[in-house]
Structure formats: structure tokens, C-alpha cells
Amino acid sequence: MCRNIKTLFNFDPPATDEEIEASALQFVRKLSGFTKPSKVNEAAFARAVEEVTAVAHRLLDSLETNAPPRDREIEAAKARARAAERYAT
Structure with a gap:
């Protein structure tokens, strides 16, 4: 679950309210054990x-x-490249 929580600080453009709320939701889900x-x-x-x-x-x-x-x-391109390398078959 927590893999979906992204770093939100120091980005251009700044994190949106929706992104912050989505991170909060993931955090509460992880703590409570409820999706x-x-x-x-x-x-x-x-x-x-x-x-x-x-x-x-x-x-x-x-x-x-x-x-x-x-x-x-x-940053998204870097993450995609890391994922491609990690999950390459």
C-alpha cells in the first residue's frame, strides 16, 4: 500500500490538494489495515x-x-526506467 505514497516536496509545479489527500488516504489505509x-x-x-x-x-x-x-x-521518466530495469524479463 505505501508504495503509492509519493514524495510531494520540492516539485515544480507544487503538489496539488488532490495529491496530498491521496497520500493521506494511503497512509490511513496502511495504519488502519482497511482499504x-x-x-x-x-x-x-x-x-x-x-x-x-x-x-x-x-x-x-x-x-x-x-x-x-x-x-x-x-522524475517520472527516471521511475519508469528503474521499473523497466527491475522488472525486465
């Missing part, structure tokens, strides 16, 4: 996703770096 919670746990699950999303926003907004922003397309 889809039962009705009784649905409210707690949704609240946790909202709270983790808010904390992630604050974290990303407060981080600083001197490194130049990374290009999303270049």
Missing part, C-alpha cells in the same frame, strides 16, 4: 484522512530547501 472501512468505522476513517491531509499541508508549507525544484516529468 475500505466498515460503516461503523467510516466516520473515524474519514476524519483521520482529513486530519492527516491538514498536517501534510502544514508540513509541506513549512519545509524549506536550497535545492532547485525537481521536474515531475523527469
Whole structure:
């Protein structure tokens, strides 16, 4: 599950709200062990996703770096190349 959580800091363009929420959702899924919670746990699950999303926003907004922003397309191409090498038959 956590393999889907991507680095969101220091990219150009910056991470979107949807990307941050998707990471929060993956994190809560991993912690809880649920990909889809039962009705009784649905409210707690949704609240946790909202709270983790808010904390992630604050974290990303407060981080600083001197490194130049990374290009999303270049990083995606590098990841595809690593995957092709890893899973080549």
C-alpha cells in the first residue's frame, strides 16, 4: 500500500490538494489495515484522512530547501526506467 505514497516536496509545479489527500488516504489505509472501512468505522476513517491531509499541508508549507525544484516529468521518466530495469524479463 505505501508504495503509492509519493514524495510531494520540492516539485515544480507544487503538489496539488488532490495529491496530498491521496497520500493521506494511503497512509490511513496502511495504519488502519482497511482499504475500505466498515460503516461503523467510516466516520473515524474519514476524519483521520482529513486530519492527516491538514498536517501534510502544514508540513509541506513549512519545509524549506536550497535545492532547485525537481521536474515531475523527469522524475517520472527516471521511475519508469528503474521499473523497466527491475522488472525486465
